[in-house]
Amino acid sequence: MYRYDEFDHTIVKERVTEFTGQVKRRLAGELTEDEFKPLRLMNGLYLQLHAYMLRVAIPYGTLSGTQMRMLAHVARKYDKGYGHFTTRQNIQYNWPKLKDVPDILDDLATVEMHAIQTSGNCIRNVTSDQYAGVAAGEIDDPRVWAEILRQWSTFHPEYTFLPRKFKIAVTGHSNDRAAIKMHDVGIIIVEGENGEPAFDIYAGGGQGRTPMVAHLVGEKIPARDLLHFMDAIMRVYNMHGRRDNLYKARIKILVHALGAEEFARQVKEEFAKGGAGEDLKLPDGEIERIRAYFAPPAYETLPDSDAGYEKALAEDKAFAQWARTNLADHKVPGYAIVNVSLKPIGGIAGDASDAQMDAVADLAETFSFDEVRVTHEQNLTLPDVKKSDLYEVWKRLDAALLATPNIGLISDMIVCPGLDYCDLANARSISIGQMISERFADLDKEHDIGELKVKISGCINACGHHHVGHIGILGVDKKGVEFYQVTLGGSADENAAVGDIVGPAFTEDEIVGAIETIVETFVANRKDGEIFLDTYRRIGIDPFKETLYAAA
C-alpha cells in the first residue's frame, strides 16, 4: 500500500490546521455561511437534512486494517456508530457536529487519511478496480497510476476551480469493474510498446441529468505521457467547459457539443504544444518508486486447491452458497478474493457499523495482508485470502452479519442515501431497496434469476447509478409525492450503456411489484445461460412494457 512521504504528511497536516482555523472563525462570526460554505466543501463537509455530513476519502478504495479501525473510531466517537460506503469508494458520516470536524480530521490524519478531493469543483478522489493487483489477466496494477494521478491532482492550482467536479477512474483489466466509461475521464491500461503499460483514455462519460458514455480520445498513450495527456484534456475542458450553467458544465457536455472527434483533436493539439509536458513526463525512477508501494505481498507457494476448503464446501451448505457468489478468482494459486457484502437482506446498502468495520479490520490483518478494498458497488473486499483460511473467514464474517451470499445478485443493489438523508433528494431510495431485497429474499430464487444489477437513485443527480442499472430506479417528486421511474438495459461495465425509460413512473406502493413483473418477464423469455441484460438486449423493451402496463 502507498505510505505518505514527508510532502503528503505536510500538506494533510497543514490542511487540518487551516480548516481548524476556518471553523473557529466561522463559529466566532468572523466568516459568514456564504464565505464558509466553499471552504467546508473543500474539506468534504456538507449540510444535509438532519445534520452535517462528512465524506472521507479512501483513495482508489484501498485501506489498511489500521485505517479501517480509524473509520470505526470516528463512527463511534463522533458519529452514531456507523458509516456509509459510497459509489466513489469513500465513506460518509451522517451526523458529525461542526465543532468536532477539526478533531475528526486530526484523528484521520494520524493514519494518513483526510477528506480532501471529496467535494467541490476539483479533480475528485480517483477510483479504481477493487480487484486491482489480484485479478488474473490484469495488464498492470491500476493503483500505481491512480496514486500518480492522485499526487498530480491534489491541490493542483490550475484545476482547483474547474467548471464542475471531475471524476477519474482507472482499471487495468478488460473486465471493467470500475465503471470507467461513466466517468469524466476513464482510463484502461493496455499493452504498449515493448511490454510497457499504455493507456486508452476515454472522456465525456457521466450520469446525472444528462447520462453519457465516454468516448475514446487517446489510444495507447505511453505511460510516461499519462500526466501530460491528462493535462491536455484538463486544459481543453478548463478553457472551453461552460461555467454559465451548472447543468451544462461537466466535460461530457463539452465533448458532446464539440463532437468526440473534435474534442480529441483539440486535446491532441494541446498535447502537441508541449505546455508543461516536459515537466510532466514521468521519470522511470518515479514510476518505479510508486510501483514499489504496490508490490505483491509475500504470497506462499500453494497448490490451487485446498483439502480443508473443499471439505467445508461439501459439508456446509451455507458456506458453499456464500463461496459461490462472494469469492472471485485470485491470480495466485491457493488464494481467493473475498467479497464482503454490505447488503444484508432488508438492510441499508453500504452501511457498516463500527463493530463491523473493526471486524473487517481484524480479518484484513489476520488473513489478507492487512488490506481492505471498498467497491464502487458499496461492498468491501479482502483481496488476498488463502483458500485454507476461507472457512474461518466466512465464519467470522457471518458472526459479524457480513456474509450475505448475494454479490452480483438482485439484492446486491447500489442505493444512494435518498430522501432519508440527502438535501438534494426528491424521493426515498433506501426503503425501496429494502423492500426489493425482502421481496427476493429467497436465495434459490435469487440464484435462479442470476446476475442482475439493480441501482436506485433518489434524484436525477444519479448517485445511485440508476442510468447504468440493468434495472434502474429513479425517485421523482410529483407534487410532494414520491414516484419511481424505471429504466432497463443500462450497464456500467466494458459494454457500458445508458438504460431506456420503460414508461410512466410507479408509486411507492407499486414499484416493488413492477420490479417483480420485470423479473418475471425476463424469466419467461430468457434462453439458456442468459442473464437479464442478455435477454433484454435480445428482446428489447416492448415485452416489458406490455407486462408492466397491459392492465392499465
Add this chain to the structure above:
Amino acid sequence: MAQHINKKARFHSLTANRLLDGEPVYLTGDHGWSEVLSDAVIADGKEEGAKLMDVAAQAVKDQHVVNPYLFDVDVDGTTPKPISVREQIRATGPTVRLDLGKQAS
C-alpha cells in the same frame, strides 16, 4: 436554493439548520428556535412568511442558524403539519433508522 413552498399554499412555517450541529430547528412564535416542529409558528400568507424570513435573517447574522426557508404546512388546530415527505422526514428522522434523529429522543 430549492423551492419548498407552493405558490397556492396559504400556511407556512420556517425552518433552518442550527450552525453548531446542523440540527433542523423551527422558528417559534416568540422568535426563538425549537427542535420540535409542533412548536413552530405558522405564517398565514405571503406577508407573514416574509416577516418570519426577516427574523431568520437576523439569526443567520447572529451565527445561530444557516439555510433558513419557508415550507408548506397544513394546520391542525394550532399545530403545523408538514405537507412534503421531505419536511416530514426532517421533522422526525430517517424512515429507515427509527433509532436516529428527532424520533429517537
